[in-house]
Amino acid sequence: MTTQRPIVELIDLLGKKWVMRIIWELKDDQCTFRELQSRCGDISPTIINRRIKELSDSRLVEKADSGYQLTTHGHELLELFNPINEFAQRWAERQ
Secondary structure, three states, rough: OOOOHHHHHHHHHOOOOOHHHHHHHHHOOEEEEEEHHHHHOOOOOHHHHHHHHHHHHHHEEEEEEOOOEOOHHHHHHOOHHHHHHHHHHHHHHHH
């Protein structure tokens, strides 16, 4: 879906359950389907397939030789997670 409001499209994609988790789990390296499923815990194979397809269609994730990996755009998006991660670390220390 292409709209005149790309921010709305991105928010809708990132708001889907498991999308941000999948992006986060791919931050350091490639993952096979099973590794990704294991890292995400309770995610069903059907949902992980759907989310990977959506992320691939959005050009944030791509199929690699040994699994899935973030694209250049995916890594660019991941950099926006850094302030959230820093906040999460401070938040966890206060808990």
